[in-house]
Amino acid sequence: MPSFSGIELVKRIRQLGIKSPVLMLSALSQTEDKLQGFEAGSDDYLAKPFDLKELHARIQALHRRSMIVIAGNNHVLSIDNLVLDLTKMEATRAGEKLTLTPREFKLLEYFLNNQGRVIPKLEILEKVWNLNDEINTNVIEVYVNYLRKKIEKPGLKKLIYTHFGIGYVMKFNEN
The missing domain is CATH 1.10.10.10 (Winged helix-like DNA-binding domain superfamily/Winged helix DNA-binding domain)
Known part of the structure; x- marks a missing residue:
């Protein structure tokens, strides 16, 4: 992201009170990176590279759980x-x-x-x-x-x- 990180974006979204599900897609794949994503407010985290079928399944699961x-x-x-x-x-x-x-x-x-x-x-x-x-x-x-x-x-x-x-x-x- 050019002006700020995905972590910062998720924090801003949550600070605004937006409760929409957030799936972070990132090239950062270490456990610490994922934990930072979750702590920022992400609902799921998927590291690149990933299979499109897995991405689709995760999106469906987020939708189902966030009813x-x-x-x-x-x-x-x-x-x-x-x-x-x-x-x-x-x-x-x-x-x-x-x-x-x-x-x-x-x-x-x-x-x-x-x-x-x-x-x-x-x-x-x-x-x-x-x-x-x-x-x-x-x-x-x-x-x-x-x-x-x-x-x-x-x-x-x-x-x-x-x-x-x-x-x-x-x-x-x-x-």
């Missing part, structure tokens, strides 16, 4: 068979109603609004708890564990993944 339905005043966020209705303040997984505390609801909403993006713990602390580093990030681990117990029951696909030393990502793996 956010807005109908009238109904704001619904979803991934796989997990649905969060912001108007009714209800969550369901595979049709079963989930009982969430207000903090769990807010954490789940933040994960759903940032699907596929690795979210650093300090960002979660700031956005969900409205704090900077005034409390230990262990509280995040505790609440993520509570949320996992409620949404990742036996027979259902895992949706929240830990990126050790960084934070968490909500994504749907078809495998």
Whole structure:
């Protein structure tokens, strides 16, 4: 990119509050490069050279995972068979109603609004708890564990993944 990097572009997009899925295509293929892309707000990262079939599959997967339905005043966020209705303040997984505390609801909403993006713990602390580093990030681990117990029951696909030393990502793996 001539005037600024792809990383900078993604950061600017996210700073503007744009939640559209972003797939980074880059000649940089080291793990550190990919992590920088994810930390900037990219939803997926594909290093060159790549197969066009893989690119197509990744685009389809991003589209499928980022289904956010807005109908009238109904704001619904979803991934796989997990649905969060912001108007009714209800969550369901595979049709079963989930009982969430207000903090769990807010954490789940933040994960759903940032699907596929690795979210650093300090960002979660700031956005969900409205704090900077005034409390230990262990509280995040505790609440993520509570949320996992409620949404990742036996027979259902895992949706929240830990990126050790960084934070968490909500994504749907078809495998």
